[in-house]
Amino acid sequence: MAKAKVALDHTRISAVVSHGGRGRTRGNASTYVRLLQDCCKRRGLKEGKRVHELIIRDGLEGGRSIGNLLVSLYGKCGDVAAAQRAFDGIRVSDRNVVSWSAMISAYAQNGCSKAALTLFEQMQVEGIPPNKVTFLSILRACCTSETLEQGKLLHALISDCGLESDMAVVNALLNMYCKCSSVERARWVFDKMSSKDVVSWTTMMSAYAQNRDEKAALGLFRQMQREGVKPNIVTFLALLDACTGPEALAVGKLIHAQVAEHGFESDVALSTHLLNMYGKCGSLPDAYSVFQKMTLRNVVTWSSMIGVYSQHGHRASALGLFHQMQWEGLVPDKVVLLSILDMCDAPVFLEEGKLIHATILKLGFELDVVLGTSLLNMYAKCGDVSEAWRVFRYMPEQNVVSWSAMVAAYAQNGHSRRALGVFEQMLQQGMKPTKVTFVSVIDACASLAFLAEGQQIHAHVAECMLEAEVSVANALVHMYGKCGSLEYAVMIFDRMVDRDCVTWNTIISAYAQYGKGRLALQVCGLMQWEEVKTDGVTFVSVLIACSHVGLVNEGFHYLDSIIADPDFTPSVQHYACMIDILGRAGQLENCEKFISEMPFQDDPVIWRTLLGACRVHGDVGRAKYAAERLIELDPLDSAPYIVLSNICASNGSWQEEEKLRTAMVDRHVKKHLGRSSIQVKGVVHEFGVTDKSHPRTKEIYTELDRLGLLIKQEGYVPDMKLVLHDVVDEKDHMLFAHSEKLAIAFGLISTPSGTPLFIIKNLRICSDCHSAIKFISKSVGRQIIVGDGNRFHQFKKGACSCGDYW
Secondary structure, three states, X not given: OHHHHHHHHHHHHHHHHHHOOOOOOOOOHHHHHHHXXXXXXXXXXXXXXXXXXXXXXXXXXXXXXXXXXXXXXXXXXXXXXXXXXXXXXXXXXXXXXXXXXXXXXXXXXXXXXXXXXXXXXXXXXXOOOOOHHHHHHHHXXXXXXXXXXXXXXXXXXXXXXXXXXXXXXXXXXXXXXXXXXXXXXXXXXXXXXXXXXXHHHHHHHHHHHHOOOHHHHHHHHHHHHXXXXXXXXXXXHHHHHOOOOHHHHHHHHHHHHHHHHOOOOOOHHHHHHHHHHHHHOOOHHHHXXXXXXXXXXXXXXXXXXXXXHHHOOOHHHHXXXXXXXXHOOOOOOHHHHHHHHHHOOOHHHHHHHXXXXXXXXXXXXXXXXXXXXXXXXXXHHOOOHHHHHHHHHOOOOOOHHHHHHHHHHHHHOOOHHHHHHHHHHHHHOOOOOOHHHHHHHHHHHHHHOOHHHHHHHHHHHHHOOOOOOHHHHHHHHHHHHHOOOHHHHHHHHHHOOOOOHHHHHHHHHHHHHOOOHHHHHHHHHXXXXXXOOOOHHHHHHHHHHHHHHOOHHHHHHHHHHHHHOOOOOOOHHHHHHHHHHHHHOOOHHHHHHHHHHOOOOOOHHHHHHHHHHHHHHOOHHHHHHHHXXXXXXXXXXXXXXXXXXXXXXXXXXXXXXXXXXXXXXXXXXXXXXXXXXXXXXXXXXXXXXXXXXXXXXXXXXXXXXXXXXXXXXXOOOXXXXXXXXXXXXXXXXXXXXXXXXXXXXXXXXXXXXXXXXXXXXXOOOOHHHHHHHHHHHHHHOOXXXXXXXXXXXXXXXXXXXXXXXX
16 A cells, blocks of 8 residues: 555656646645655655745745755755755744754755754754754764764753653664764663664674774674674674774674574675675685675675775786676776776786776776876876876866876886976966875985975975975985985984884985995984884995995994894895995905805896995906806896906906907997986086087086196096006096086086085996096085985095095
8 A cells, every 4th residue: 555655646746747837726735745745755856846846836835844844855865055945935933843853954964064053052042842853863963073062962952851761862872972983972871771772782883893893892792692682784784894804804704604694695785895804804715705605796896806806916816807897797886997907006017007998988987087097197107107198188177186196107207307397387287285296296306316496395395384294304305315415304304203214214325325324323223212113224224324434343233133133034135235345345255255155146236246346446356257147147237248348458458358348239238328417507417428419518628628637736647447448549538528527527617616516427436536526626626516326425625525435
């Protein structure tokens, strides 16, 4: 009968609405009441609006019954503004507790908690006593810790109205305390209840689950069973939410057994929760077992299983499942696509990412800003920056997240100048950078050694009041360190209130790069004293610091502490640092002995490090051995060929040197050419050895000649061993035209007298340039800083900060 009545009412609505008021027949109030009641049951907003139009036509708006139903209809359908208009349309004298309760409910169920609470206060001022429905509605409005005090006042009113024994009201009260994060008070209400239904038990269990207290939630479940209350699906959903780590796996399996015992395994939502629980607890086989046994799977189920594989790094399984989902005819939703895109994070997954992009276009999701940003990130991680830029450009809407992602895409893929350009465009578009944006663009300045631009961005950081953000401050410390301004790096570090492991590692590395080895070790000691957990990066920085100042014993001390730590396994990089320490100290025999006893003998970095030490100390025999081993392990590395060429040239063995150069050509080995750059007035000028491409070449070489004469008078003697060509007359000229000397000459003719010069070189500075620049700094009265990719050299008054130990 009930179904027939609903069908009859639906037919009546259709009949009345379809006439659209064209006939002369007028509806009466009782007809419209029944029609609106049916619309409320079915949440039929469109038909309800048409009925409302007819009510207005017939002049029946403003009555209590119709007005109350209109408020309820619009509230249930999410149109709060229309509900408010309907409430305002009820004559003030006709508004009763139902009217007020309906409007309060409309606000509460649509997230307008403040408005609901204000209206409840107004209702009391008007002298309208609340009833059970009012309390059920207003309790929904108290849903955050900020509304806890109002919730307590409502609890007192409920007691005054004698409703504390009403099951529905007390359950709503219990739920209110849970939502307001007052679990203790919720438990107090729960324990006072004379009778409890499944909703009471489930609400309390859910509260414990939300607070990650699976022990209390499971204890309550057992008590519930002892009292003979049968759990429902919602009960099990709440319990499963409490199982969030490997330690909860056993509890999760007990809950799973209970789910099976109560016959709920066929429920899609519950089974999906089960596989998510196993994923959170780290049991992928159990998660997949649940997935396989499901006879019915929806998109959420597939998304959950893909997400479980993704969270545990099982890319192949996740991607395979994604394709299987499509083969079975299911259309992936936005959540699935975001999850699967996140797994394509390396160049090897680029083609897979492109297929997913095609799927997104096919489904018409390309206009979604979140998916567009995720696509952009995917292409950036896969190294295809041009495609990332294309996705960005064609996004119909670009927010601060997508702009920041594009800045990061360029910065992380070695396109630092473009990253700075996009950042400028972002500011021009009126976008306010976030800490994520600043970290990327500051890193771009660091990689380019752009101090002036870095300082400007630092000013933006200060304007946005983000200097206190640890990630931003870390980036600033790194940037100033890389841009030749150790003083500013230390200043930022000293100002920081909160520091993490990255902070300490960054400042230790900065001290190491500037040859402040003992200061670096002191900072490491302070880091350990403050109980900040060290990691592999910390010890690499510390060992580099030892290397740059010849602290051999200290280096062994730190390496031994790494080896002795059961929670830490030293990497090949740590051993290579120790070889570098011994090599720089001239202990090449100890180097060989150390290598023979270490577990990474066949790694190219080991022999490359030894080879560099042999070159510095002129140990021809060991250099040849190291070079041969390196050529075996990495035949395309130019380092062994170049070093052996150096040795042959220094000994005058030009035929041997020619054979090596021929071998390089035959094997397609590319030599890394030395390049040096200097920034003057915001423009970067780059030079190669004997470079004559600069517009001011003539002036530069004139200045070089002048400097050559000047420093020779001071006692400079060119180191002819470093010229690798069988020539006589041109050796001096070629040696003095190294890239860093050209950059210095340009700097001297382009900047005011006394201005410090900051040079960046991609290769290690040679001994002749190091000697020459010391003399230049004294002769011209300038401070000259050279960052050579290995460390910083600060030349001043004829001396270098490295103390000639590098």
